[in-house]
Amino acid sequence: MQEITGLELSPKKVQYLKFLLKKGDLVKTTDISTELNVDPSTSTKTINDLAESGYVDHVPYRGVRLTEKGREFAEFFVNRHNILSLMLSHYGLSSEGACAEVSRFEAFVSKEAIDTICGSMGHPTVSVCGKIKHSSCNLH
Amino acid sequence: MQEITGLELSPKKVQYLKFLLKKGDLVKTTDISTELNVDPSTSTKTINDLAESGYVDHVPYRGVRLTEKGREFAEFFVNRHNILSLMLSHYGLSSEGACAEVSRFEAFVSKEAIDTICGSMGHPTVSVCGKIKHSSCNLH
DNA sequence: CAACCTTTTTGGACATACACCAAACATTAG
DNA sequence: CTAATGTTTGGTGTATGTCCAAAAAGGTTG
Incomplete structure (x- = not known):
């Protein structure tokens, strides 16, 4: 890991x-x-x-x-997408709108920020784009 | 305009x-x-x-x-930065953390999304990074 | 006001990321 | 085992962004 x-x-x-x-x-x-x-x-x-x-x-x-490494990264990327989409949906963007918007910028958001946001949201398990796992979230 | x-x-x-x-x-x-x-x-x-x-x-x-065009864009860019920083600060990021994070991805967030977020926040006038003007916000 | 020093620009080269096309190559179907 | 299909290679092109060395412009001072 x-x-x-x-x-x-x-x-x-x-x-x-x-x-x-x-x-x-x-x-x-x-x-x-x-x-x-x-x-x-x-x-x-x-x-x-x-x-x-x-x-x-x-x-x-x-x-x-x-690879195993690739799978770990991919899972993080999916979680990041879902957490950011959920966040934008809290500010009035539709599911599709949030998802599309996030797709453009997600690659530039750090894991550190995602972990903080995720913790602040209470580690939600469902987003507007799919489910969220927390195996890789550093803030338990 | x-x-x-x-x-x-x-x-x-x-x-x-x-x-x-x-x-x-x-x-x-x-x-x-x-x-x-x-x-x-x-x-x-x-x-x-x-x-x-x-x-x-x-x-x-x-x-x-x-130019006049450049100034309009620059003002939007500053507002976008400030609104996104304010949003991230709502999820536990420090002022500096939010600012640094936003600096990496702000160029990929649409004005449409910013206007929606801004409206959802009630058109705040102060962010963690500076003041916010609303002259260019389409959802007044 | 001319020579010199400093600032700024130009020209050339390079790196990364991403894309397409045409040709070569491997796989699979008949 | 040949032909059609699917995949890769090699070549090229665009867009950003970077630096270095050399040229050009500007400013300063005897």
Whole structure:
């Protein structure tokens, strides 16, 4: 289990990891390119970056799978998304609006801030976008 | 007065405009490079970009000044920063923590979201980082 | 008012992130 | 085992943002 600052990955790479976690198991690079609306060659290249950094394992022509490290990060990314969406929804944004807004900036919010916000909310278990787990929250 | 989506400028350029508004009047490109910790040649280049897009006027070797358009955007950027900082401070972040956190992601939050949040807060006039004006808030 | 010193800009190079296209390559279906 | 399909490689391009070295402009002072 490694330190997560929350600022390790670019917005696009965060999207990749969240999608990989949602799909689970072995995912085709083509599924990713379809989901994220990019050329298949783009997703292959990005996946190779993520593999080099140890977030995924890539078996060429076969598919991609999160590593243990990748899974931990992906779970944090999903929680971060959900906590931020819940927060925005408290200020009058619709579920969809909050979700869309958060998707643009979530990659730049630190884990430290998320833990603080999460604690301040009383560690909610449900957001407007999905459920929230607290295994990685440092403020128990 | 033109439409502002809030997503027009990159994080760095938002910083430039906020600094220019704070300093007011004619600002040396060297002051900017000192403030933002970049090489003077970097600030000159970025200022030229902003001048091409109509946010500033640049008189070479003399200084930089916000245009009317630039001033409107800069005021929105400052308000956005302050509203988001106030929001985060409601969830347990310190003034400095909220301010630092917001500085990283503010460029990706839309004016539409800010107006909604601002309205939901009852149009506060004071934040943890400075005062808030409401001239540009669409939900008066 | 000319030479010098300082400030600012220009030009060139580089890094990161992201994207696409065309061609090569592997897998799978028939 | 060949053809169609799916995937990767290599090449290129755009947008940001960065620095360094050299040129240019501005300011200062004998």
